[in-house]
Amino acid sequence: MAAAKKKRVTITDIAELAGTSKTTVSFYLNGKTDRMAPATQERIRAAVEATGYVPNPLARGMNAKSSRLVGVVVNDIANAFSGRIVRGVERVCHEAGYRVLVSSSNDDVAEERAYIDRLLAVGVDGFIVQPTAQFREVSRTIEEAGKELVFFDSKFYDHGGSWVKTDNYDAVHAAVSSLAGAGYDRFLLVGAAPELLSSRIERTGGFVDAMGAAGADYSSYTVPDSGVDVGDLTAWLERNVDPGRRTLVFAPNCWALPDVYVAMRPFYDLMPGTVGLLGFDNPDWAAVASPAVSCIEQPASEEGEAAARILLDLIDGTDAVPHQQVLPCSVMWRATTLPPMA
Secondary structure, eight states: OOOOOOOOOOOHHHHHHHTTTTHHHHHTTTOOTTTTOOOHHHHHHHHHHHHHHOOOOHHHHHSSHHHHHEEEEETTSSSSSHHHHHHHHHHHHHHOOOEEEEEOTOHHHHHHHHHHHHHHHHOOEEEEEOOTTTTTHHHHHHHTOEEEEESOOBBBBOOOOOOEEEEEHHHHHHHHHHHHHHTOEEEEEEEEEEEEEEHHHHHHHHHHHHHHHHHHHEEEEOOOTTOHHHHHHHHHHHHHTTTTEEEEEEOOTTTTTHHHHHHHHHGGGTTTTTOOOOOOSSOOOTTTTSSEEEEEEEHHHHHHHHHHHHHHHHHHHOOOSSOOOOOEEEEEEESSSOOOOO
């Protein structure tokens, strides 16, 4: 015979055992004992100890001024960059006594809105969000609920607030310029439309300005947010790669890089001398692919830690850390590019 399910001890049970009201027990559990008689406190303490009562964290979060919960919304939790961001957030939050609830929007504004509504219902104290391109309308819900918000990876030029990002423009400009100096004289930009996301705008801007400074020509292929059509991209590359010139393909979007790499399969034997590939975000597979992919790498864990420190500072109201931060990128040079110019 299956064992009977153990009944969960409730605050009502504690109140009856201690001979007091549920409100008084609630005050005790939330540390509001300034006006509570020592004898009452002792009865409640004894009742809690005798029953092994464990407060329901969700119920406490809904009723307490602070739930000590942080909501994190990323574009794609399966993405290595997002995973490293989340680990950075968790390290800082756990040290401060907070717990982290993570959701993945899949870069879909409807999913993003649904998860934020659920996190608000749970009673999180604040949000760390990697926004979709349509996030501004969703952010109003967070603002109206009186919750703190920190962006990471991207921010909106027409939307003030708190954010942490990397030096996308400078990193791309420097890397592409060094490759122009290494001998590439034809460049292909394969990426999503910049729209309002600062990361896209800055990476595209760094690339275009590097082209101007080097006097190099380039062509662009726009990847839809729905994903890469590998066959279509391969056909476009075959039309635009000139075997008589050294051509560098720059893929600024981490989520598109795997498909860009697959689309370039006909050119693997030409790498890096005739055709090169430079990606962004340095996913784990890039180092073990053959040929291994050169990538601009963001300090993802540090970005997550910085975002968490900003949010906790906003929640505490201490104003002890800068609420807008830019972190430097680095480059992992591998087999898909010629050695860069120093």
